[in-house]
Amino acid sequence: MSVRIRRVYETPEPEDGVRVLVDRLWPRGLSKDAARVDEWPKGLTPSTELRRWYHADERSYDEFARRYEAELAEPEAAELLERVRAWAAKGDVTLLTSSKTPEQSHAAVLARLLGE
Template identity: 55%
Template sequence: MARKKMVHVRRVYEAPAQADGARVLVDRIWPRGLTKEKAQLDEWCKQVAPSTELRKWYGHDPERFTEFSRRYRNELKDPEHADALAHLSDLAKDRSLTLLTATKQPEISEAEVLADLLRS
């Protein structure tokens, strides 16, 4: 039986936790005011981030999250996004994976959509 993948979503500004495993930033834009040292990332996978057009349309409006999630899942089918998603899935195979985002509401971010996909 396959082991359920441990995928977490956190803000990149939070201090790393013991259980984080691989720490991957999934935003297209580097977080404001954060140095690479302070972020303590394993990698930055901006290829998996939503398109600029989709990100701007969404604007982290909670009422648009369901539609954003649907549109973003559609974007994830294009080759560049699909390759990046497959890479994240590989990272999550043998260890915990923490998807990092700069948004103030990670529960309605692309990181949450990705985590949901990776867990299933």
């Protein structure tokens, strides 16, 4: 089992396993064929309010992660997180994001939680 984070704009690789788009909005300029996304659980993504808060005035990543984890504890998100955890238990999962800094994004929070 492995959980990877990749930018959705990178060329898909065979070792990606289940490719899960973890952004609420579809990536600009990318066709669905080129993205090769297997799953798109929108309910697992940060709320619009949290995304706007984080991107305003370079907010703290640690505070963003804390708030996002609280959102992930809500029933719908928790159920989706467990679904992705089940996929990871069976094989490789790649979390896809359009973020230019995936290591400082919600994808990193998800990868950490899935690895616990």
